[in-house]
Amino acid sequence: MSRNGPLALAFHALFLTFILAPLLVVIGVSFTGEGYLALPLNGLSLRWWRAIGDNPRFLESFWFSLRLGVTAATLSALIAVPAALAIARWRFPGRGALVAILASPLMIPHVVLGVALLRFFSGFGLSGSFAGLVTAHVIVITPYMLRLVGAGLSGLDPRIERAAESLGASRLTVFRRVTLPLIAPGVAGGWILAFVTSFDELTVSLFLASPSANPLPVQLFNYIDQMTDPLVASVSAALILGTALVLLVLDRFYPIDRLLTGERRA
Amino acid sequence: MAAPHFLTLDRIGKDYGAFTAIREVSFSVAPGEFLGLLGPSGCGKTTTLQMIAGFEAPSRGRITMDGRDLTTVPAAKRGIGLVFQSYALFPHMTAAENVAFGLEMRRVSKAERIKRVAEALDLVHLAHLADRFPRQMSGGQQQRVALARALVIEPRLLLLDEPLSNLDAKLREEMQVELRELQRRIGVTTILVTHDQSEAMALCDRVAIMQGGRIVQIDAPWRAYDVPADDFVADFLGRSNRLPACAGGGQAEAGGHRFALPPDLADRQGDILLTIRPERLRIGNDGAAGLGGRVQSRLFLGGFWLYAVETALGSFAVMLQNTGSVPHDEGAPVTLDWDAHSLRRLERA
Ligand SMILES: Nc1ncnc2c1ncn2[C@@H]1O[C@H](COP(=O)(O)OP(=O)(O)OP(=O)(O)O)[C@@H](O)[C@H]1O
Ligand SMILES: [Mg+2]
Numbered sequence: 302m303s304r305n306g307p308l309a310l311a312f313h314a315l316f317l318t319f320i321l322a323p324l325l326v327v328i329g330v331s332f333t334g335e336g337y338l339a340l341p342l343n344g345l346s347l348r349w350w351r352a353i354g355d356n357p358r359f360l361e362s363f364w365f366s367l368r369l370g371v372t373a374a375t376l377s378a379l380i381a382v383p384a385a386l387a388i389a390r391w392r393f394p395g396r397g398a399l400v401a402i403l404a405s406p407l408m409i410p411h412v413v414l415g416v417a418l419l420r421f422f423s424g425f426g427l428s429g430s431f432a433g434l435v436t437a438h439v440i441v442i443t444p445y446m447l448r449l450v451g452a453g454l455s456g457l458d459p460r461i462e463r464a465a466e467s468l469g470a471s472r473l474t475v476f477r478r479v480t481l482p483l484i485a486p487g488v489a490g491g492w493i494l495a496f497v498t499s500f501d502e503l504t505v506s507l508f509l510a511s512p513s514a515n516p517l518p519v520q521l522f523n524y525i526d527q528m529t530d531p532l533v534a535s536v537s538a539a540l541i542l543g544t545a546l547v548l549l550v551l552d553r554f555y556p557i558d559r560l561l562t563g564e565r566r567a
Numbered sequence: 568m569a570a571p572h573f574l575t576l577d578r579i580g581k582d583y584g585a586f587t588a589i590r591e592v593s594f595s596v597a598p599g600e601f602l603g604l605l606g607p608s609g610c611g612k613t614t615t616l617q618m619i620a621g622f623e624a625p626s627r628g629r630i631t632m633d634g635r636d637l638t639t640v641p642a643a644k645r646g647i648g649l650v651f652q653s654y655a656l657f658p659h660m661t662a663a664e665n666v667a668f669g670l671e672m673r674r675v676s677k678a679e680r681i682k683r684v685a686e687a688l689d690l691v692h693l694a695h696l697a698d699r700f701p702r703q704m705s706g707g708q709q710q711r712v713a714l715a716r717a718l719v720i721e722p723r724l725l726l727l728d729e730p731l732s733n734l735d736a737k738l739r740e741e742m743q744v745e746l747r748e749l750q751r752r753i754g755v756t757t758i759l760v761t762h763d764q765s766e767a768m769a770l771c772d773r774v775a776i777m778q779g780g781r782i783v784q785i786d787a788p789w790r791a792y793d794v795p796a797d798d799f800v801a802d803f804l805g806r807s808n809r810l811p812a813c814a815g816g817g818q819a820e821a822g823g824h825r826f827a828l829p830p831d832l833a834d835r836q837g838d839i840l841l842t843i844r845p846e847r848l849r850i851g852n853d854g855a856a857g858l859g860g861r862v863q864s865r866l867f868l869g870g871f872w873l874y875a876v877e878t879a880l881g882s883f884a885v886m887l888q889n890t891g892s893v894p895h896d897e898g899a900p901v902t903l904d905w906d907a908h909s910l911r912r913l914e915r916a
Contacts, residue, residue, distance in 0.1 A: 460655040463622050464713075466642045467649040468669035468720060478668075482659050 331538035349535035362520035373438035415508035429511030453487020580627035603767030606777030648722030847909035857902030
């Protein structure tokens with residue numbers, strides 16, 4: 302790896318500052334004892350951390366978002382892996398259209414997508430339901446999934462699969478024993494990116510949520526709309542620390558930088 | 568007894584869009600035969616092999632193996648051992664796991680599998696690297712794993728796409744001998760693709776020389792070498808000298824030298840293009856009968872001397888066995904001489 306020049310160093314420093322500073326501020330504010338968002342702190346207090354426990358709707362929303370993210374990311378993987386395989390391996394009529402359709406959610410503003418899905422889902426009674434949100438999230442996150450799985454596949458020599466076939470493996474066995482293990486890092490990276498995107502999704506969810514199907518970002522958004530006490534800070538801080546912990550543990554078992562580039566073991 | 572054919576390619580052709588990679592290829596391979604497929608880069612060797620293996624569908628023609636039409640038989644069911652030009656090892660498996668894969672697909676018991684994998688790795692001198700991953704091996708070692716992986720399934724037909732191209736000279740020679748021995752021992756019908764004409768000639772029962780998507784000649788190596796079908800084959804299978812001459816009355820004249828023609832060319836009249844291999848030429852001292860010239864350069868090759876002799880008809884390569892006698896000096900005037908039966912007429916390609 303090449304050394305950073307002074308300009309690059311300055312860039313990295315600024316980048317880290319702007320990314321990290323808001324997070325640190327949020328974490329700091331969450332330890333206030335006051336009834337409003339205060340900085341600097343005058344004394345540390347766990348008042349607003351305890352308040353999370355007194356507000357079951359945040360916990361409910363947290364679990365709801367977790368379920369939503371896991372379900373949507375997994376469904377998206379089930380769609381993206383076969384789709385990426387078909388796109389990478391075969392030339393078939395409608396291939397261009399398939400690529401365009403699967404990538405289109407990236408190009409449509411989420412507000413437009415939210416309104417459209419709301420109109421559409423109302424017709425099926427899907428709006429305001431878990432199923433509706435899952436569907437919407439799958440649509441939003443699949444382009445990311447597809448890109449990472451596709452990156453993993455493009456690094457895979459089709460002759461390796463042919464070799465397996467010539468040794469007597471059926472198409473399914475080739476997929477299970479050769480293709481899948483070799484693109485697994487890409488799929489895992491795609492899954493994580495998709496999950497994070499879903500967990501974080503606000504715009505589309507805002508249109509489709511209901512009191513019984515309320516993802517955490519929507520819950521937080523609505524809460525801020527009505528009140529500005531440091532409870533949002535402590536909830537956010539809990540999320541930040543929780544995520545950091547998960548990533549730290551994950552990194553021990555599988556280096557994240559490689560996961561996100563879909564790279565295979567070097 | 569009709570010659571039994573194990574594998575037959577019947578007027579096979581392959582187009583990639585508007586580009587014709589294989590124009591028309593027909594040949595048959597006898598059971599247990601070792602056939603060499605030889606030709607310059609891009610002539611269609613790999614494509615031919617891939618069609619036999621079942622990974623490319625021929626655009627025209629039919630392939631039969633053991634009397635059975637292969638058109639509808641998927642690659643996995645052909646029982647063909649294939650070594651790819653690029654090895655195509657499984658990067659997430661060790662050498663031993665790579666070799667074991669085909670046996671697993673055949674539901675060979677674990678104990679038997681371990682034994683046969685060990686034998687196969689032994690065969691290619693890689694027993695000590697059984698637990699290495701492909702990325703931890705050199706190109707030559709990977710190539711040998713690929714060979715072991717194809718052999719261990721005891722295929723009915725072995726297709727080798729330049730399997731030794733990445734080995735150093737000594738190991739390649741060793742592997743050539745072993746490949747030949749192994750092929751004889753297990754009697755597996757084999758098609759070997761190679762760039763290296765000496766490798767093909769050393770190993771194969773017959774060689775097929777390809778050019779531009781068709782087979783120009785298919786013959787025993789020595790016949791293809793001695794009686795090349797055309798200019799291209801003559802040049803491809805080692806060096807040859809051209810001798811443009813004027814024929815008449817069973818004789819010919821070139822550069823002021825008159826010489827006899829072989830019986831099959833005795834009735835030729837007029838201009839004729841002859842060829843002669845470097846090892847069929849003799850060098851005589853100045854004044855002896857023959858084509859006059861001058862030693863331009865000489866290379867000592869251990870067992871041989873390789874001369875370049877400049878004559879009125881151009882430069883001739885001459886290969887002389889090293890018999891311990893004093894060689895002709897560079898710049899010395901000499902004559903070239905040959906036996907009539909060493910001359911071939913070249914079909915203009
Ligand atoms: N998938 C393909 N699409 C289009 N053209 C192809 C394809 N595969 C091969 N060709 C062309 O067909 C011709 C024959 O290719 P092939 O790989 O059989 O050559 P080869 O004899 O094996 O050459 P080499 O000795 O370099 O391996 C080449 O001109 C090549 O460019
Ligand atoms: Mg080739």
